Amino acid sequence: MLEVRGLTKTFGALRASDGIDLDVREGETHAIIGPNGAGKTTFISQLAGDLRPDAGRIVFAGEDVTRLRAPRRARKGLARSFQITSIYPEFSALTNVALAVQAHAGHSFRCWRDARRDAALLDPARRVLENVGLGGRAGTLAASLSHGEQRQLEVAMALATGPRLLLLDEPMAGMGVEESQRMIAFLSTLKRRHTIVLVEHDMDAVFRLADRISVLVYGRLIATGEPAAIRANPEVRVAYLGED
Amino acid sequence: MTALVFEQTLNGLQLGVMLFLMAAGLTLVLGIMNIVNLAHGSLYMVGAYLTVAAFRWTGSYLLGVALGLAGTLVVGMIVEIVVLRALYARDHLDQVLATFGLILFFNELVAIIWGRAALFASGPSWLAGHIELFTGSRYPLYRAAIIVVGLVVAVLLWYVVTRTRLGMLIRAGASNRTMVAALGVNIRLLYTLVFGFAAALAGLAGLMAGPIYNVQPGMGELILIQVFVVIVIGGIGSVRGALVGAIIVGIVDTLGRAFLKPLLGTLISPPAAESAGPALASMLIYLLMAAVLAFRPQGLFPARGG
Amino acid sequence: MKRLIGWVVGVALLIAVPPLMLALGQPFYVDLVRRIMILAIAAVSLNLILGYGGMVSFGHAAYIGIGAYAVGVLGFYGVFSGWLHFLVAIAASAVVALAIGAVSIRTSGVYFIMITLAFTQMLYYLGISVAEFGGDDGMRLKRRSAFPLLDLNDPVQFYYLVLALMLVAVYLTYRIVNSRFGMVLRATRSNEARSRAIGFSPYPYRLVAFVIAGAMCGLAGALYGNHTNYITPGLMSWQQSGDIMFMVILGGMASTAGPVLGAFVLLLLEDLLSGWTEHWQMILGPLLVLSVIFFRRGLAGIFYKPDA
Numbered sequence: 135m136l137e138v139r140g141l142t143k144t145f146g147a148l149r150a151s152d153g154i155d156l157d158v159r160e161g162e163t164h165a166i167i168g169p170n171g172a173g174k175t176t177f178i179s180q181l182a183g184d185l186r187p188d189a190g191r192i193v194f195a196g197e198d199v200t201r202l203r204a205p206r207r208a209r210k211g212l213a214r215s216f217q218i219t220s221i222y223p224e225f226s227a228l229t230n231v232a233l234a235v236q237a238h239a240g241h242s243f244r245c246w247r248d249a250r251r252d253a254a255l256l257d258p259a260r261r262v263l264e265n266v267g268l269g270g271r272a273g274t275l276a277a278s279l280s281h282g283e284q285r286q287l288e289v290a291m292a293l294a295t296g297p298r299l300l301l302l303d304e305p306m307a308g309m310g311v312e313e314s315q316r317m318i319a320f321l322s323t324l325k326r327r328h329t330i331v332l333v334e335h336d337m338d339a340v341f342r343l344a345d346r347i348s349v350l351v352y353g354r355l356i357a358t359g360e361p362a363a364i365r366a367n368p369e370v371r372v373a374y375l376g377e378d
Numbered sequence: 379m380t381a382l383v384f385e386q387t388l389n390g391l392q393l394g395v396m397l398f399l400m401a402a403g404l405t406l407v408l409g410i411m412n413i414v415n416l417a418h419g420s421l422y423m424v425g426a427y428l429t430v431a432a433f434r435w436t437g438s439y440l441l442g443v444a445l446g447l448a449g450t451l452v453v454g455m456i457v458e459i460v461v462l463r464a465l466y467a468r469d470h471l472d473q474v475l476a477t478f479g480l481i482l483f484f485n486e487l488v489a490i491i492w493g494r495a496a497l498f499a500s501g502p503s504w505l506a507g508h509i510e511l512f513t514g515s516r517y518p519l520y521r522a523a524i525i526v527v528g529l530v531v532a533v534l535l536w537y538v539v540t541r542t543r544l545g546m547l548i549r550a551g552a553s554n555r556t557m558v559a560a561l562g563v564n565i566r567l568l569y570t571l572v573f574g575f576a577a578a579l580a581g582l583a584g585l586m587a588g589p590i591y592n593v594q595p596g597m598g599e600l601i602l603i604q605v606f607v608v609i610v611i612g613g614i615g616s617v618r619g620a621l622v623g624a625i626i627v628g629i630v631d632t633l634g635r636a637f638l639k640p641l642l643g644t645l646i647s648p649p650a651a652e653s654a655g656p657a658l659a660s661m662l663i664y665l666l667m668a669a670v671l672a673f674r675p676q677g678l679f680p681a682r683g684g
Numbered sequence: 685m686k687r688l689i690g691w692v693v694g695v696a697l698l699i700a701v702p703p704l705m706l707a708l709g710q711p712f713y714v715d716l717v718r719r720i721m722i723l724a725i726a727a728v729s730l731n732l733i734l735g736y737g738g739m740v741s742f743g744h745a746a747y748i749g750i751g752a753y754a755v756g757v758l759g760f761y762g763v764f765s766g767w768l769h770f771l772v773a774i775a776a777s778a779v780v781a782l783a784i785g786a787v788s789i790r791t792s793g794v795y796f797i798m799i800t801l802a803f804t805q806m807l808y809y810l811g812i813s814v815a816e817f818g819g820d821d822g823m824r825l826k827r828r829s830a831f832p833l834l835d836l837n838d839p840v841q842f843y844y845l846v847l848a849l850m851l852v853a854v855y856l857t858y859r860i861v862n863s864r865f866g867m868v869l870r871a872t873r874s875n876e877a878r879s880r881a882i883g884f885s886p887y888p889y890r891l892v893a894f895v896i897a898g899a900m901c902g903l904a905g906a907l908y909g910n911h912t913n914y915i916t917p918g919l920m921s922w923q924q925s926g927d928i929m930f931m932v933i934l935g936g937m938a939s940t941a942g943p944v945l946g947a948f949v950l951l952l953l954e955d956l957l958s959g960w961t962e963h964w965q966m967i968l969g970p971l972l973v974l975s976v977i978f979f980r981r982g983l984a985g986i987f988y989k990p991d992a
Contacts, residue, residue, distance in 0.1 A: 182881065208883035216881070222874045233871050236864055237883035243892070244864045252864070295882055414794055464977050470794055471740045475933055476976040478926045483969030490963055599922070603805045606798040614794060653815055660809035664802050668787050671799065675791045 394628025395528025403576025409615020419598025425581025454577020613677025735937030738873030743804030749920030751905020777902025822916025
């Protein structure tokens with residue numbers, strides 16, 4: 135589904151991404167972990183299309199998307215949720231998701247019909263919100279949602295675009311224990327139906343959700359493999375000494 | 379013919395230098411403080427008016443200049459403290475509108491004190507003569523003095539920005555404001571100093587412009603838009619960009635106005651050139667700006683990291 | 685529901701103005717309100733890209749100028765058909781908006797503000813330098829736009845035409861901002877990164893909105909030229925642009941009634957102040973500064989809660 139070859143990105147003297155090679159198989163949930171400052175966000179930004187790599191290639195579903203920017207990649211089925219909540223605060227939760235639905239439904243140059251009452255947008259949006267657990271909060275202003283609910287909305291918006299690949303950047307960021315458990319339970323229901331690349335700090339989530347794990351340290355991918363293998367990997371243990 | 383071209387080029391350089399004085403201050407304010415200040419032209423106007431008034435009052439040109447500059451500096455700082463401080467946290471739209479209100483205020487204030495008619499401003503008698511150019515023609519000493527003053531300021535500015543600690547803070551601030559604040563620098567003081575400095579530069583441009591252009595309400599806005607063009611071409615936050623942009627704009631505009639009509643007259647019929655010439659000449663620098671934008675939307679020497 | 689009542693009351697008041705003012709022997713107010721409504725159309729058009737689209741275009745008055753000059757120039761060459769006047773005004777404005785927008789919308793933030801300002805100034809200088817059409821002094825309209833059933837020389841008929849067109853403009857904008865297109869525009873303003881992440885490229889939507897706004901403002905320009913009977917490059921000045929922006933902000937951005945409210949308040953205020961003193965700008969200036977600093981959501985925000 136996703137092939138990354140030799141991805142490199144430098145900021146002045148800092149090598150944020152240093153020749154990263156990665157494969158994500160269709161249907162798998164692939165977690166990316168690493169200590170702070172490892173360059174995870176830079177990596178995700180390059181995958182999503184917000185940052186242009188200095189070198190390397192990104193192939194998505196057989197197509198080279200390295201030169202494509204975020205909107206076009208999103209239209210090809212690469213959806214993303216942000217680490218720092220990025221929603222439309224002045225719209226309701228339903229409208230937030232409806233916009234995501236619209237992005238893929240097309241016909242976005244229609245100037246006359248009222249989009250706020252368009253069943254073609256609202257019905258799928260409602261379904262996604264139900265799925266995510268926000269069904270009862272559809273009419274609430276996004277800014278009024280709790281932090282945990284906003285994180286759920288982030289994921290909902292990514293889902294609503296009907297993606298082939300979900301790029302989730304720390305979906306549990308800032309969540310309490312109970313909320314995290316709910317999110318993990320929800321994400322595991324997605325496992326079978328979507329290919330997911332998950333960046334996370336929460337090791338509990340990672341080991342419960344991931345089919346495979348890649349470890350990023352100082353911009354370099356030092357290990358890829360199944361959870362058990364990664365847990366046992368000596369280099370990984372060294373990199374994480376003091377962490378977790 | 380060459381003499382004429384050379385003379386006009388010098389005029390272009392003189393305009394460029396004045397644009398630079400305005401643009402340097404404005405681009406620093408924009409880059410470091412991230413504030414759009416439409417009232418920068420008003421400071422230019424204040425500089426002109428205060429100097430004329432001080433010259434008349436004291437009878438001495440140099441004293442008039444000193445008082446005019448000091449006065450503009452004070453006005454600038456008052457504006458910063460009273461109005462701009464409330465706007466730093468606001469978005470650009472609010473800043474545009476608030477400083478637009480300031481323009482209305484200053485234009486009217488000046489009209490109340492000195493009337494709406496253009497004031498007669500003269501340079502000092504010791505700059506009233508001409509100098510001999512190598513082409514054989516004569517060039518007004520006053521204009522030559524402007525060019526010299528402007529270049530001297532440019533060199534001084536270069537020195538301060540690249541060789542002093544303050545300059546280092548300024549450059550750092552232009553490319554990453556939050557970082558500078560995080561380093562514990564007294565941001566408020568820095569802002570007030572930078573703005574005061576920019577005001578003084580604008581005032582200097584204004585007082586030098588007095589004898590050449592009209593001293594009247596609204597004079598600032600005419601030059602301000604050209605200054606914007608300079609900044610867009612040069613890149614926000616970059617003094618080097620301001621210099622390059624200013625010289626290019628000054629020369630292109632001056633040469634265009636002088637030679638486009640006769641030039642067109644050789645290509646198309648003279649009567650058509652009569653109207654098309656001035657029209658095209660006035661549009662020249664904006665077309666230039668559009669061309670630069672087409673290739674480098676951030677300007678030629680952007681200071682911002684992104 | 686509250687909104688609808690508000691609109692009905694407002695429109696009823698506006699309809700009542702001519703007969704009322706004529707009965708009171710104050711025809712000046714018919715002219716004044718007509719002028720306000722024309723500029724309200726310009727404000728409504730700017731609100732589309734500024735209030736809803738988040739594009740701080742400081743050059744919107746350019747289209748008033750283009751619309752007015754369309755009427756003037758066509759009249760200069762003996763063409764008086766109102767339909768043609770308005771059509772050319774709208775079309776010319778749309779084309780210029782397309783050209784300016786195509787270049788400017790690739791930039792953002794401060795650059796965009798300065799660039800739109802610069803292009804408008806360019807048009808202003810163009811207007812000044814074309815001597816046939818009066819140059820700096822401007823030109824007098826030979827004749828007002830001629831329509832089959834309407835006589836624009838009758839101030840009352842003209843008034844009602846403007847009222848009708850203003851309501852059309854308001855309604856059109858209302859439909860646009862709530863349509864799929866409008867939602868994308870608003871989303872892009874609200875959170876550009878998010879919009880790009882779900883698959884919207886901002887540029888085409890912004891450009892289309894820019895053109896629509898320019899065209900609508902061109903219509904306002906054609907009306908304005910007919911109103912003042914005299915067309916000068918000053919119509920395109922950036923002070924005029926600033927005025928229209930203030931109307932939008934004062935009234936409350938991203939609201940349907942906002943720009944209309946803002947136009948009325950600002951222009952009535954100007955009329956009032958200029959009656960007191962010749963130096964009314966000295967009062968207006970600081971007033972505007974203060975209103976920006978303290979008045980966050982504009983007047984419409986006092987009456988209604990924001991759209992959800």
